[in-house]
Amino acid sequence: MKTSSVFLVLLLAVFFSYTAIAQEFGSLRRGYERTIPEKVESPTPAPLHGGTYTIGQGGYFPTIQSAFDKLSRDGVDGRVTLELINTTYGAFTGQYGYFLNGPIRGASLSNRVIIKPAENKNVTIIGNNEVVMLFVNTSYVILDGVAFEGPTTLTIRVSENQQFSYNDCVGFWNNSDHNIVQNITFVSEDCTRGGTGVMIWNQPGSLSPPESNLILNNFIQEAGVGIFLLGYGVAATSPEGNIIKGNIIGSETDSKIAWGIQSEITLNTIIEKNLVQNVSGYNNYFSVGINVYGGYGAIIRKNIVHNISTSNGVHGSAGILLSGHAGPGYRGSNNLVCNNMIYDIISSSTQSEASLAGIQIRGQYFPKIYFNSVYLNGIGNGANPEGSGALYVFENCEIVDVKNNILVNTRDESPYCASSIYFYGNYNMIHSNNNDLYYVQNQSNCLVRSTRGDYFTLTDWKSIGQDENSISEMPFFVGPHLHMNRYVPTNIESGATPMSGICTDCDGELRHITTPDIGADEFFGDIISEVKSPILISYSLEQNHPNPFNPATTIKYQIPERSFVSLKVYDILGNFVTQLVKAEKQSGFYEIEFDASGLTSGIYIYQLKANEFVETKKMLLLK
Structure with a gap:
């Protein structure tokens, strides 16, 4: 059931009047609209009875689409599990690959529809559509990959197709409530145009937005935008109460994510306990780990955001962004950012408006940063x-x-x-x-x-x-x-x-x-x-970070008293490479970057000398 406070709707109708044409700072997919095929229901439905049904060669349903057509036309009368028994399912025709046009009659919190790989099956669903798997006005579905690794997994992959504006893996649109997407690996090869892993969207004209959906413990390996919640219009038509939790956005070893998590014109969204890493910038526009554009009452908490970088972004890089627009109707309100760890935010952009920020705030009423x-x-x-x-x-x-x-x-x-x-x-x-x-x-x-x-x-x-x-x-x-x-x-x-x-x-x-x-x-x-400042009781030289590194790393040290400091780097044979520090320093904490761009891979030694103190450590350059 849709419930909204009259006061909140009146207050935020002004905030969310979405009439401007030009893309505002932090907004993605402005003017995005699509036509949905008309739903066809059986006048004398024969609902799918509660139980487990297989999909694939020799299965109860030969294709995913035939199962979706049955659910759309006839509904269910119990809890239904659809098991994927093939290793590969291809959706290479049409704008929408596999399309479930809801609502599913009879579906409820107790009568859910669960879609998952059969036991001991590593399943891949692949397409080149605008959306590979699309659920419209569909509620109470669990899309479950079971695990990232092991004998039972699910990967959903979409290749870039210039026929469409974007290429998304999975979408839940309009009146789609109480769905769960969990334990799936998503790959959208449409990195440069903003293809998404998971998209929850209420399109213009829809008066019943998606509510109370959970995106849980997924791995977004490659995408233009990892996870995207998008609404338009007044508060009553904005996605509300959706949760993005425990997901890994980006891998440890490459940079195939252009923008981490985006929540745009939504109410009371929770973004928590996600790991967002190795984000490399959206169309030379901006590199962002997590962004809430506009909206009301979002909570961004307990996330780890690191290695967010750009080389030529117009606006540089930010770990967490709260954004909005100056004009009436576009500012965010009462959004909370708390308990997050943000580091290794990088920008080498020389664009005139480029900046670098751990947390950046634009166009917000009453944001709370704790x-x-x-x-x-x-x-x-x-x-x-x-x-x-x-x-x-x-x-x-x-x-x-x-x-x-x-x-x-x-x-x-x-x-x-x-x-x-x-x-x-x-x-x-x-x-x-x-x-x-x-x-x-x-x-x-x-x-x-x-x-x-x-x-x-x-x-x-x-x-x-x-x-x-x-x-x-x-x-x-x-x-x-x-x-x-x-x-x-x-x-x-x-x-x-x-x-x-x-x-x-x-x-x-x-x-x-x-x-x-x-x-x-x-x-x-x-x-x-x-005292109100650290007491330095000893000299110390810390291990460089990152280690191994390529091509640069940071070396930190502290000195408890005024000292002449020498910090040198040698190769593994003891040959002098460079001197990073040669100066008299006051007591304090120091750090310096060592750039090994001109050196070959191998073990290097760095040595700190300060007064009578000498300490040596090793570091590993891997190219």
Whole structure:
């Protein structure tokens, strides 16, 4: 049943009037419309009885389409399981490959239709259609691949076909509710135009949007957009209550995802516990891990977003983006970003509007940014004219609430600025407190950059009423991702303030009820006593990251007192390669990038000398 608060509909009818023609920042597939074939139902239906039916050669249904036609025409009178017994199913004709035109009469939460591979079958469904498997006005379906690996799997693949605007693997359109898509590998070879793994969409003219669907534990191996939720029109016609959870977007070894997850003009969407990695940019437009465009009440939480890169994107790269448009009707409202870990965001774009951000916000009312861990590092080499920020707030935002985050930016964007917070607008636009804000000083960087001035120290920034209870220190991160080293004393421990409704961290561990930790990891460490900056009790040289690497890696070290520092690199035979540091340094944490582009694969040695301290470590270059 469709239920909507009258107040919410009236409030958001203004927010979601979708009448502009030009694509706005962060919006994809503007003006997308399709004609749906008319549904044909039997006047005297003979419903499919509850039970298990096979599809394929020698099966109860010879083809997937024949099973879908039966469901569309006659419905079900019990729980039905459709088992795929062939290893390959091909859909190479028509705009829609396998098409289920719902609703399925008799289907309900207790009378579901389950589509899955037969036991011990590795099944592939392949096509070159606009959508390989399309469900329209279809509810209570479970599309289950059973597992990513092993004897029983399901892969859905679509090749690029220029006959159509896009090539999607699976779509649930219009009045499609309570469906589950799980444990499937998706491959859309339409990477450059925005073909998707899974698309949930309410098209213009449909008054009953998709609600309460679950996209769970899938692997999007290749796609233009990994997972896409799309709505149009006023609030009453926006997809609502859909969940994207536990999916892997992108592989560890290649970059075949152009845009991670997109939620556009939706209500109360939850995007949680996903791993988004190796995203390489959408049509030289922007490289984004997760984006919520417009919408109301989205929750983006407990995601790991890393290795988001572009070489020539007009707008650079961002780990998590909340976007909207300045005109009346296009801003997002009350969206929450919490407990996420974001790192290795990369842009070498020299486009005039290119920037780099861990979390970026544009066109939002009352966004809430809580308990995130963001770490930016690297060298821009003249890229990103708009600079970089661990948190980057653009124009047309109101009351950005920023609390309990680790916002670290150690990048060198010279001649441009790298900062912890980078924002456009009035100071009262942002409410920031109980954060860890950290940057590396050079001639271009600052702690906070705004259109009204730069702030180089936390004391300067506090003088205008911001971050009164915040700290500035470089965290000691340990793998995997941005977890904290609990054995190193830090004021990040117990430095946060409790937030209503956020009781666990990124891993699901309970947060301290009165004094939680700053950032996404509740790590139960030790507090630094009576000081507001880290106590450096020893010299140390960290293992480079990443390792193995190609072609660049980062080396970090710390010194507890003013020292003359030498950091050299040798090959495995002890031959000198290069000197990365040769200077007197104040006590502190440091990092430097080693670029091995001109070197051959192999083991290299790096050695730190500072006063009487000497330490040596190995690193592996793999090309």
